[in-house]
Amino acid sequence: MPEIRDPRPAEGLRPVINVSGTMTSLGASMVVPEAIRAVREFLPHFVEMADLQRKASAVIAGATGGEAGVVTASASAGVSQTVAALMVGTDLAAAERLPDVSGLPRDEVIMQLGHLVNYGAPIDQSVRLTGARLRLCGTATETGEYQLAGSLTDRTAAGLYVVSHHVVNYGQLSLPAFARVCHSRGVPVIVDAASEYDLRGFLAAGADVAIYSGHKFLGGPTAGIVAGPREIIRAVYLQSHALGRGMKVGKEGVIGVMAALRAWKNRDHADVRARENGYLELWRGRLSGLPGLTPVICPDPTGNPLSRLRVRVDPDRAGITAWDLADRLAGGDPPVIVRDHEVELGYFFLDPCNLHPGEERLVADRIGEECARAASEPVRSCLDERNRRRTEAMLRWPD
Numbered sequence: 001m002p003e004i005r006d007p008r009p010a011e012g013l014r015p016v017i018n019v020s021g022t023m024t025s026l027g028a029s030m031v032v033p034e035a036i037r038a039v040r041e042f043l044p045h046f047v048e049m050a051d052l053q054r055k056a057s058a059v060i061a062g063a064t065g066g067e068a069g070v071v072t073a074s075a076s077a078g079v080s081q082t083v084a085a086l087m088v089g090t091d092l093a094a095a096e097r098l099p100d101v102s103g104l105p106r107d108e109v110i111m112q113l114g115h116l117v118n119y120g121a122p123i124d125q126s127v128r129l130t131g132a133r134l135r136l137c138g139t140a141t142e143t144g145e146y147q148l149a150g151s152l153t154d155r156t157a158a159g160l161y162v163v164s165h166h167v168v169n170y171g172q173l174s175l176p177a178f179a180r181v182c183h184s185r186g187v188p189v190i191v192d193a194a195s196e197y198d199l200r201g202f203l204a205a206g207a208d209v210a211i212y213s214g215h216k217f218l219g220g221p222t223a224g225i226v227a228g229p230r231e232i233i234r235a236v237y238l239q240s241h242a243l244g245r246g247m248k249v250g251k252e253g254v255i256g257v258m259a260a261l262r263a264w265k266n267r268d269h270a271d272v273r274a275r276e277n278g279y280l281e282l283w284r285g286r287l288s289g290l291p292g293l294t295p296v297i298c299p300d301p302t303g304n305p306l307s308r309l310r311v312r313v314d315p316d317r318a319g320i321t322a323w324d325l326a327d328r329l330a331g332g333d334p335p336v337i338v339r340d341h342e343v344e345l346g347y348f349f350l351d352p353c354n355l356h357p358g359e360e361r362l363v364a365d366r367i368g369e370e371c372a373r374a375a376s377e378p379v380r381s382c383l384d385e386r387n388r389r390r391t392e393a394m395l396r397w398p399d
């Protein structure tokens with residue numbers, strides 16, 4: 001591949017190195033060359049969007065095993081449009097009345113409490129903004145089939161099941177169990193599988209609708225993918241003439257996702273995995289030599305075929321806490337953004353999936369530099385204050 005010019009400095013943007021994962025806040029993923037090419041070719045031309053989505057439907061069906069598919073603005077938009085679709089079907093007048101749900105026979109969505117995640121926004125909001133009421137079953141740490149069964153009513157329009165490292169990872173109903181109980185009452189099941197590599201497994205395991213992000217593992221432009229039965233997908237598509245309008249996906253999103261799905265099929269996954277594992281081994285070797293750092297290679301918690309390096313930081317020996325090290329890496333030159341959503345537990349992760357060649361060494365170098373600095377000037381900030389600072393910084397935007 002030819003060397004790509006880095007356009008960031010000219011805009012005054014920091015050239016961040018992403019060992020965090022495919023994060024919306026960092027621009028999601030590196031878009032694959034096939035999708036870049038398709039987007040570039042289509043941008044100057046007009047297309048009939050209904051036709052383009054019809055072609056996308058066939059590509060999504062081929063990739064997922066669903067009957068049909070549609071591209072949305074994001075997985076989050078996919079959840080909203082699917083919930084809306086399951087309340088109003090193809091009734092366009094009812095679709096235009098949303099979020100007014102009066103007169104609709106079904107206007108409730110059921111979720112397990114332990115699935116109530118925040119992926120940058122609270123998932124319940126993507127349900128509620130349609131007008132649907134969210135009903136929660138079970139407790140944060142445990143849901144039984146009887147609790148789900150007891151929470152379904154004649155007004156339940158859908159069950160929403162989340163597959164994510166963010167959900168409580170024990171005590172939750174399996175997808176087949178969740179789907180079995182929902183289906184026994186005629187309730188369709190939506191699976192939010194935004195970050196999951198498995199494009200066929202959730203539909204195969206009993207989901208009626210599976211939703212993915214176009215811009216995560218697939219390396220497409222920002223978009224969502226909704227796959228499922230033709231009747232439901234048609235109703236999801238029709239929401240683009242109603243509440244989905246404010247979540248519009250453009251031709252670049254649709255063609256980019258089509259290209260990314262095709263590229264995914266042709267990708268040499270073993271080769272990608274071998275390269276990522278090489279980064280992990282390099283980091284583990286370099287970091288295990290640093291006092292107070294304990295690097296361990298951990299498989300992805302939801303079973304995606306990837307591993308990450310968990311770096312436990314003992315502040316007494318390293319002279320720095322895990323969060324201070326994360327912050328110093330983020331504030332450094334070049335900025336290195338680690339995966340720190342569990343940092344209060346004393347560790348962060350390094351994710352190997354989004355690196356340009358050579359960046360893996362810069363990551364190891366920067367961690368070594370910050371550890372050496374901490375050895376002579378120890379730092380141990382209060383985590384609560386750090387969290388407050390981050391919220392304040394968010395509220396100050398654009399300064």
Ligand SMILES: *Cc1c(COP(=O)(O)O)cnc(C)c1O
Nearest residue numbers: 074075076119164192194195213
């Ligand atoms: C990332 C993510 C989302 C949001 O996906 P977008 O396509 O960015 O809207 C939703 N659910 C889960 C489980 C996610 O991981």
